Amino acid sequence: MLKLPPILLQNEVRRCLTKPDFKLIRFTRKTSTISTEKSPPSYFITTPIFYVNSVPHIGHLYTALLADAHYRFRKLKDPDLNGIFSTGTDEHGMKVQQAALKTGASPQEYCNTVSEKFRHAFDQAAISYTHFIRTTDDNHKDVVTEIWNKLLDGGHLYRDDYSSWYSVQDETFLPGTQVEQRADGHHYSCESGHKVEWASEINWCFRLERQRESILKWINDKDPIRPAVFSNQVKAWLEDDRLGDISVSRPMSRLSWGVAVPGGEDTVYVWLDALVNYLTVAGYKNGSVSCWPPTVQVLGKDILKFHAIYWPAFLLALDMPLPERLLVHSHWLVEDVKMSKSLGNVLCPNDLINSYGSDATRYMLLREGVPHMDGNFCKHRMLHYLNLELADTLGNLLNRTCSTGVNPAQVIPPWKPLFQSYATELSSNLMEHLEKLPELVEQSYENFYFYQGIVHVMDALRITNQFVQEEKPWDLKKTNQERLEFVLALSLESLRISGILLKPIVPTLAETLLIKLNITPSQQTFQHTKKNTWSPCAQTNQSIIELDKQKVVLFRKIRE
Ligand code: MSP
Numbered sequence: 001m002l003k004l005p006p007i008l009l010q011n012e013v014r015r016c017l018t019k020p021d022f023k024l025i026r027f028t029r030k031t032s033t034i035s036t037e038k039s040p041p042s043y044f045i046t047t048p049i050f051y052v053n054s055v056p057h058i059g060h061l062y063t064a065l066l067a068d069a070h071y072r073f074r075k076l077k078d079p080d081l082n083g084i085f086s087t088g089t090d091e092h093g094m095k096v097q098q099a100a101l102k103t104g105a106s107p108q109e110y111c112n113t114v115s116e117k118f119r120h121a122f123d124q125a126a127i128s129y130t131h132f133i134r135t136t137d138d139n140h141k142d143v144v145t146e147i148w149n150k151l152l153d154g155g156h157l158y159r160d161d162y163s164s165w166y167s168v169q170d171e172t173f174l175p176g177t178q179v180e181q182r183a184d185g186h187h188y189s190c191e192s193g194h195k196v197e198w199a200s201e202i203n204w205c206f207r208l209e210r211q212r213e214s215i216l217k218w219i220n221d222k223d224p225i226r227p228a229v230f231s232n233q234v235k236a237w238l239e240d241d242r243l244g245d246i247s248v249s250r251p252m253s254r255l256s257w258g259v260a261v262p263g264g265e266d267t268v269y270v271w272l273d274a275l276v277n278y279l280t281v282a283g284y285k286n287g288s289v290s291c292w293p294p295t296v297q298v299l300g301k302d303i304l305k306f307h308a309i310y311w312p313a314f315l316l317a318l319d320m321p322l323p324e325r326l327l328v329h330s331h332w333l334v335e336d337v338k339m340s341k342s343l344g345n346v347l348c349p350n351d352l353i354n355s356y357g358s359d360a361t362r363y364m365l366l367r368e369g370v371p372h373m374d375g376n377f378c379k380h381r382m383l384h385y386l387n388l389e390l391a392d393t394l395g396n397l398l399n400r401t402c403s404t405g406v407n408p409a410q411v412i413p414p415w416k417p418l419f420q421s422y423a424t425e426l427s428s429n430l431m432e433h434l435e436k437l438p439e440l441v442e443q444s445y446e447n448f449y450f451y452q453g454i455v456h457v458m459d460a461l462r463i464t465n466q467f468v469q470e471e472k473p474w475d476l477k478k479t480n481q482e483r484l485e486f487v488l489a490l491s492l493e494s495l496r497i498s499g500i501l502l503k504p505i506v507p508t509l510a511e512t513l514l515i516k517l518n519i520t521p522s523q524q525t526f527q528h529t530k531k532n533t534w535s536p537c538a539q540t541n542q543s544i545i546e547l548d549k550q551k552v553v554l555f556r557k558i559r560e
Pocket of ligand 1: 059060301302339
């Protein structure tokens with residue numbers, strides 16, 4: 001075991017994590033120790049865990065997709081990456097307790113059914129999570145109990161009379177200043193618009209105030225919240241005098257569906273229970289974890305306060321390093337309207353996947369969604385993009401360049417230095433674009449601007465289509481065999497690079513494309529997009545690649 005200084009700074013932990021032999025990381029009040037065994041995961045991305053009071057919709061899938069595309073991109077960059085990608089379901093609390101009651105099923109049965117729906121939707125959408133956690137799992141409940149005891153022992157909890165408004169839908173207490181009375185006489189949350197009820201009870205409270213300065217310092221020093229607009233919002237909350245401590249329990253007589261507070265008659269507040277899921281995934285036990293802190297935590301803007309204030313406050317109280325990055329995204333509207341059960345406009349991922357397929361659904365959401373602004377799901381527009389980009393720009397290009405009419409030898413010709421003599425403004429432009437493409441896509445994907453990465457790839461493919469159109473390979477076949485090879489080599493190279501870069505977005509479609517081009521899995525890494533066939537190192541060992549014989553239709557046009 002290795003002893004580390006009393007206060008373990010995040011960077012120091014990270015450095016330790018990169019050493020090959022460490023397995024368990026231990027954070028305690030006075031010392032931090034790391035046991036030396038095996039190399040821990042070096043990348044850890046999380047999604048929020050989803051409430052099971054209702055079935056999955058496209059907003060939920062979007063959160064998971066952002067994390068999935070990022071994880072897939074990191075794996076593209078490092079195929080040996082030992083990473084954790086966690087998602088799961090948030091199954092305790094008043095909201096779920098009430099939803100279960102309405103169905104007549106026991107809460108556990110109810111949770112089993114809905115949790116399975118989330119897992120199924122994510123599996124159908126090819127979300128490549130490594131961990132699917134449920135807060136009703138026994139090991140998670142044990143971690144919540146351990147964390148509770150640690151907070152109590154550390155003097156971070158106290159009993160108090162707590163009177164406040166409670167929103168069951170948001171599972172949060174709200175001060176009077178954030179509540180409004182409407183014409184129907186009921187009170188509602190100003191922020192979410194959800195109904196609130198008055199609660200006056202003796203609860204356990206967490207000393208959030210104690211952590212205020214440290215959280216502010218974390219935000220100022222590390223700038224972990226992206227996009228920046230959300231960071232400003234958090235700073236404003238932290239600078240508001242009214243922040244106060246928070247209640248972290250509810251009387252068991254009101255809320256029985258949850259983790260019991262040790263030795264008492266209370267239930268742990270659902271948000272404390274839920275946030276601890278990230279520690280459970282990290283293998284928290286007896287103050288040790290096998291991987292910490294998370295590299296990126298993805299979350300929607302509605303749960304910013306819980307992740308950017310409560311969560312770091314709990315971690316600080318536990319003497320644990322804070323997440324490296326919080327990636328906040330905005331919401332999806334459907335045809336400009338907020339999704340809601342009562343309006344009947346909730347879009348279910350399974351319906352989309354069954355109608356258009358998993359890749360199309362992924363493409364629609366990642367092509368259209370931007371983290372800093374609400375996205376609008378407009379079916380007409382989405383289908384337009386799918387047909388234009390996946391079917392025409394990408395699919396047709398593959399068909400054209402692989403058809404026997406244009407490519408009778410059914411090969412990717414090797415690059416020859418004399419091809420330079422056929423260069424035109426358009427071909428030079430294309431080569432330049434392809435050379436810059438990996439870096440542009442990397443910047444976009446790393447920052448969760450997947451739409452931007454897609455646009456860069458589509459730009460390259462559009463230029464490739466123009467190039468084919470200009471060169472007319474169907475005529476060259478009869479007039480200039482060598483120039484035909486040049487056209488095929490360059491356009492198929494563009495397809496190869498684009499196919500690899502689209503893997504995080506549309507994994508199945510990209511795989512089909514790369515199989516057609518006979519690119520082996522070991523040649524499908526991000527590194528391989530940086531080596532084009534005309535680069536000096538490639539010219540020495542170039543050989544003909546035979547196209548796969550199977551006929552493929554990459555993306556069938558959707559007609560509605
Ligand atoms: N259970 C809590 C999270 C606990 S994490 C420790 C929760 N669950 S949720 O099911 O309501 O939301 C899960 C995620 O889905 C959140 O990131 C939320 O922002 C996201 N979305 C819910 N509706 C959404 C849209 N309409 N659009 C995009 N994402 C949305 O909060």
